[in-house]
Amino acid sequence: MIKTQNLSKEFETTVAVRDLDLTVEAGQIYAFLGPNGAGKTTTIMMLLGLEKPTSGKIEIMGKSLDTDYFSIKRRIGVVSENQYLYDDMTAWEYLNFFGRLYEVEDREKKIKAFLERVKLYHRRNERLAGYSHGMKQKISIARALLHDPELLILDEPQNGLDPYGIQEVRDIIKEENQRGKTVLISSHILSEIEQTCNRVAILNKGRLVAEGPLDIVKMKAMEDITLIIEVENLTDNVQKAISAEPYVKSVKVDNNKLIIVVDRAEDYRARLSRLIAEEGALLVGMQSKTVSLEEAFMKITESNVKALLKEGTA
Amino acid sequence: MKKQQRPYRAIAITAMARRELRSTLFNVGIYIAIALGLCVASFLLYNYVGSIQENGVLVLPSSFTYTRYLGGTIPSPEPMQVPLKWAVYIGAIYITLSASMAISRERDQGTLEVLFYGPVDSVSFVIAKFVEQILAFAVILFFYVLYFVFMSRVSNFALSMGFVKMLLLSLLLAGCMAAFGMFLSSLSRKVKTSVILFLVFTIIFISVPLVHSFLMAIPQDEVKGALSIARQTTSYLNTLVTWVSPFAYLDRGATAIELGSVAEFVKSLLFSLVYTIILTIGSIGIFNRKGVRR
Numbered sequence: 001m002i003k004t005q006n007l008s009k010e011f012e013t014t015v016a017v018r019d020l021d022l023t024v025e026a027g028q029i030y031a032f033l034g035p036n037g038a039g040k041t042t043t044i045m046m047l048l049g050l051e052k053p054t055s056g057k058i059e060i061m062g063k064s065l066d067t068d069y070f071s072i073k074r075r076i077g078v079v080s081e082n083q084y085l086y087d088d089m090t091a092w093e094y095l096n097f098f099g100r101l102y103e104v105e106d107r108e109k110k111i112k113a114f115l116e117r118v119k120l121y122h123r124r125n126e127r128l129a130g131y132s133h134g135m136k137q138k139i140s141i142a143r144a145l146l147h148d149p150e151l152l153i154l155d156e157p158q159n160g161l162d163p164y165g166i167q168e169v170r171d172i173i174k175e176e177n178q179r180g181k182t183v184l185i186s187s188h189i190l191s192e193i194e195q196t197c198n199r200v201a202i203l204n205k206g207r208l209v210a211e212g213p214l215d216i217v218k219m220k221a222m223e224d225i226t227l228i229i230e231v232e233n234l235t236d237n238v239q240k241a242i243s244a245e246p247y248v249k250s251v252k253v254d255n256n257k258l259i260i261v262v263d264r265a266e267d268y269r270a271r272l273s274r275l276i277a278e279e280g281a282l283l284v285g286m287q288s289k290t291v292s293l294e295e296a297f298m299k300i301t302e303s304n305v306k307a308l309l310k311e312g313t314a
Numbered sequence: 315m316k317k318q319q320r321p322y323r324a325i326a327i328t329a330m331a332r333r334e335l336r337s338t339l340f341n342v343g344i345y346i347a348i349a350l351g352l353c354v355a356s357f358l359l360y361n362y363v364g365s366i367q368e369n370g371v372l373v374l375p376s377s378f379t380y381t382r383y384l385g386g387t388i389p390s391p392e393p394m395q396v397p398l399k400w401a402v403y404i405g406a407i408y409i410t411l412s413a414s415m416a417i418s419r420e421r422d423q424g425t426l427e428v429l430f431y432g433p434v435d436s437v438s439f440v441i442a443k444f445v446e447q448i449l450a451f452a453v454i455l456f457f458y459v460l461y462f463v464f465m466s467r468v469s470n471f472a473l474s475m476g477f478v479k480m481l482l483l484s485l486l487l488a489g490c491m492a493a494f495g496m497f498l499s500s501l502s503r504k505v506k507t508s509v510i511l512f513l514v515f516t517i518i519f520i521s522v523p524l525v526h527s528f529l530m531a532i533p534q535d536e537v538k539g540a541l542s543i544a545r546q547t548t549s550y551l552n553t554l555v556t557w558v559s560p561f562a563y564l565d566r567g568a569t570a571i572e573l574g575s576v577a578e579f580v581k582s583l584l585f586s587l588v589y590t591i592i593l594t595i596g597s598i599g600i601f602n603r604k605g606v607r608r
Contacts, residue, residue: 045607048430048431049430050427050430050431050605050606050607051605051607069433069435070322070323070326070433070435071322073431073432073433073434074322074432074433076431076432078428078431078432080427080428080431082424082427084423084424084425084426084427084428085425085428086333086337086425088337088340097329097333098432100325100328100329100332101325101326101329101330101429101432101433101434102432102433103325140428143428144431
């Protein structure tokens with residue numbers, strides 16, 4: 001759906017994006033993450049043709065904006081964090097205008113449906129100037145979906161929304177994805193990304209520092225894996241036997257629980273279960289302590305900054 | 315651009331021009347411009363009627379600046395022509411002001427960015443803005459025509475072919491004014507800047523011919539030293555203004571109408587058209603360089 005090759009954007013004094021290779025497959029909900037100034041918005045603007053890349057190639061739906069500008073643009077829906085609306089228009093007029101622009105069939109029916117979906121139909125005849133931040137964001141989402149785009153590009157769509165608004169937007173994203181839409185979403189609300197996305201890319205200082213399925217990226221961020229094993233008849237022998245294993249880095253005991261840190265080279269769960277059984281104890285439960293996306297994000301971006309500082313390019 | 319992109323562009327132009335026109339019609343500015351234009355026209359017509367009442371004869375002044383382009387003796391204009399010309403000037407100034415804010419306002423408010431998320435490119439955007447200005451001017455002209463038809467009945471002043479020609483010319487003038495205003499608008503990111511540019515250029519375009527006429531009126535034997543240099547300089551500037559100022563194109567055409575010269579009239583229409591096309595292309599070029607983001 002989206003493919004970039006060696007995409008770079010240099011401004012007078014900074015390099016906003018450096019050699020970015022990105023592939024978003026159809027049907028994915030793809031998260032595009034990074035700290036402020038990482039180059040996310042610049043990349044999105046380049047994807048939309050609003051910033052000219054310094055070098056590199058962009059393909060959207062297998063086509064280039066240079067040759068198929070209108071046909072591509074008509075198949076994309078965009079919501080940005082900034083709510084630039086025509087304040088002199090009512091919600092109905094605003095959506096009607098964009099409906100005309102995209103030549104939406106059954107326009108009035110669809111506008112009504114979308115206004116009902118974002119729970120603003122009863123306020124359709126009010127001017128947008130009087131709308132709250134959250135209401136404006138919902139209108140922007142309705143505008144982006146009105147023409148039934150194949151690709152949704154959402155730049156901080158949940159910014160400034162209350163918990164209900166955040167949930168509504170999350171539901172809309174999931175529903176649209178289930179209906180076959182591809183979603184590229186950039187957000188700082190990592191807990192939301194964790195709930196909605198199946199693939200992430202982390203950008204830092206204009207470089208892609210991590211990319212892949214959500215779980216894999218989170219795993220990669222962890223140097224070690226922590227296993228919490230609940231054991232019956234836990235004895236010192238069990239603890240000693242486990243500590244003696246070469247891949248075990250540390251073992252702690254908390255009541256009947258063993259907290260074991262192992263390296264990431266392999267999946268050691270089966271070996272550990274067997275060992276516990278051999279030592280005459282009974283394994284009741286085992287779980288891996290997972291890292292949150294937020295923790296993974298912090299680790300990845302911090303280690304990348306350290307690496308860049310070493311290189312002298314940060 | 316590919317052939318298939320043409321209808322998409324036309325769709326975008328229609329949708330945007332329609333939105334803009336609606337916004338203009340719901341704004342008080344256009345009605346102030348119409349009212350002002352009609353007030354000036356009424357004042358002139360009132361004076362003509364008063365003059366007839368007092369003297370039994372109407373002696374019409376020639377419209378201003380006509381000798382700058384074609385020279386020669388110009389017959390007195392028809393009574394409805396001069397008031398229409400002044401009304402058109404006021405309407406055209408409104409169009410220039412409105413056009414000078416058209417691009418910069420959208421960029422300033424960020425709505426330009428949202429438009430460009432969708433099927434809108436620089437060509438369709440600039441042309442949509444241009445079309446909207448022409449349509450707004452057509453609305454102004456519609457009110458003017460209603461007024462002049464009514465006044466013609468009341469005053470018995472005839473609406474001649476010259477009047478119709480002036481209407482046609484004024485539409486092209488609106489094109490010049492809109493193109494000029496949009497050129498200024500494309501230069502700036504802020505509405506304030508484009509309004510300042512509009513004021514500066516309007517003052518220059520009005521004052522240069524006036525200063526030039528004043529200096530040219532001084533007898534040759536009194537023109538010495540600095541005055542001579544000033545006269546020469548304003549002469550050059552005036553020549554430049556006659557090609558750069560959109561107002562000059564109406565003057566050129568109006569003079570042709572007053573002279574009854576079809577060739578000059580057609581020439582003035584062509585000049586206006588070329589001026590409009592050059593400035594519109596220039597606006598698109600500058601717009602592309604400046605980008606759509608705030």
